[in-house]
Amino acid sequence: MKIHVNEQVLELAENINIEQLLVHLDKPLIGSAVAVNQDIISRSHWADTILNEGDNISLFQAIAGG
Amino acid sequence: MLFDEMKKNDQLIIGDKSFSSRLFTGTGKFNDQQTMVAALKASQSELVTMALKRVDMQHRDDDILAPLIKNGMKLLPNTSGARNAKEAVFAAELAREALQTNWVKLEIHPDPKYLLPDPIETLKAAEMLANKGFIVLPYVHADPVLCKHLEAAGCAAVMPLGAPIGSNKGIKTADFLEIIIEQANIPVIVDAGLGSPSHAALAMEMGADAVLVNTAIAVAGNPVAMSEAFAKAVQAGRQAYLAGLGGQSTQAIASSPLTAFLEASL
Numbered sequence: 001m002k003i004h005v006n007e008q009v010l011e012l013a014e015n016i017n018i019e020q021l022l023v024h025l026d027k028p029l030i031g032s033a034v035a036v037n038q039d040i041i042s043r044s045h046w047a048d049t050i051l052n053e054g055d056n057i058s059l060f061q062a063i064a065g066g
Numbered sequence: 067m068l069f070d071e072m073k074k075n076d077q078l079i080i081g082d083k084s085f086s087s088r089l090f091t092g093t094g095k096f097n098d099q100q101t102m103v104a105a106l107k108a109s110q111s112e113l114v115t116m117a118l119k120r121v122d123m124q125h126r127d128d129d130i131l132a133p134l135i136k137n138g139m140k141l142l143p144n145t146s147g148a149r150n151a152k153e154a155v156f157a158a159e160l161a162r163e164a165l166q167t168n169w170v171k172l173e174i175h176p177d178p179k180y181l182l183p184d185p186i187e188t189l190k191a192a193e194m195l196a197n198k199g200f201i202v203l204p205y206v207h208a209d210p211v212l213c214k215h216l217e218a219a220g221c222a223a224v225m226p227l228g229a230p231i232g233s234n235k236g237i238k239t240a241d242f243l244e245i246i247i248e249q250a251n252i253p254v255i256v257d258a259g260l261g262s263p264s265h266a267a268l269a270m271e272m273g274a275d276a277v278l279v280n281t282a283i284a285v286a287g288n289p290v291a292m293s294e295a296f297a298k299a300v301q302a303g304r305q306a307y308l309a310g311l312g313g314q315s316t317q318a319i320a321s322s323p324l325t326a327f328l329e330a331s332l
Contacts, residue, residue: 005123006120006121006122006123008123025123026126027121027126028129028131030129030131030132031129031131031164031165032121032164033118033160033161033163033164034163035160040156040159040160040163041163042163043163043166058120059120059121059123060118060119060120060121060160060164061118061119061120061121061164062116062117062118062130062131062141062143062161062164062165063116063117063118063119063130064092064093064094064095064096064102064116064117064130065092065093065094065115065116065117065118065144065146066092066093066094066095066115066117066144066146066231066232066278066280066281
């Protein structure tokens with residue numbers, strides 16, 4: 001299936017959840033936040049939120065700042 | 067009370083957290099992560115700011131979180147990049163998930179040239195975030211009326227600016243900061259523009275509860291040494307404030323007795 005992650009189109013296996021997506025993308029689990037179709041998904045629901053064809057995923061990460 | 071005891075009891079309380087150090091620091095603009103961590107340690111800061119950004123899919127950014135957490139620093143995510151209240155609330159909610167904290171430095175500055183905070187959007191966002199249970203620390207202009215509105219909206223502290231972000235110009239807003247400090251029932255943290263330890267000391271002498279410094283430390287010739295200098299200045303300024311500064315006068319007031327003993331020996 002195809003999903004969009006920060007405007008990039010990715011081809012992924014069916015039934016992948018958010019936690020698996022982050023691991024697949026080699027992104028850190030700590031310090032990250034995820035929105036699916038503009039809804040922020042709480043960390044406690046990453047493992048049980050299954051992604052669907054056409055989903056728009058936004059990935060955010062804590063960085064240095066003042 | 068003995069001064070040692072006064073110092074020991076002199077804790078800054080914001081929301082549900084108590085701080086021994088009144089120097090808060092930012093993590094931006096350091097040349098490398100090692101220098102950043104060493105400088106933050108030297109500052110003895112217990113609250114450090116961070117930002118949030120959309121992940122760059124092509125690169126993996128340095129993990130700066132682990133060393134901060136390891137050193138026991140409390141993280142204060144900001145909403146930098148938000149141009150209005152709606153975006154700021156979204157950023158705060160993302161930051162809460164990313165860093166697992168309901169603390170947020172609310173900053174909304176749509177104009178990149180001066181990075182001055184938008185008071186109308188900031189007040190709107192502060193009300194929404196406080197209602198959602200966030201500990202809100204808004205970055206604002208040194209506007210006493212706005213600061214009272216933010217206090218009424220439920221903010222845990224206010225963060226009025228000394229000068230534009232990163233300008234190192236010092237306290238250009240002194241007269242208004244004094245009014246804010248006099249009127250506030252919540253902590254006042256002077257943020258932005260503090261370019262040297264003397265600026266930070268002055269803010270503390272004026273009665274600010276804390277200061278936030280980033281650029282002046284990060285871009286210094288030796289950030290670690292500068293960080294320590296700021297820590298000393300903040301302590302000195304706080305101690306002077308607690309000690310009670312003497313009043314000013316236009317006319318001289320002699321410090322020595324004006325007896326004419328020299329004339330007498332002639």
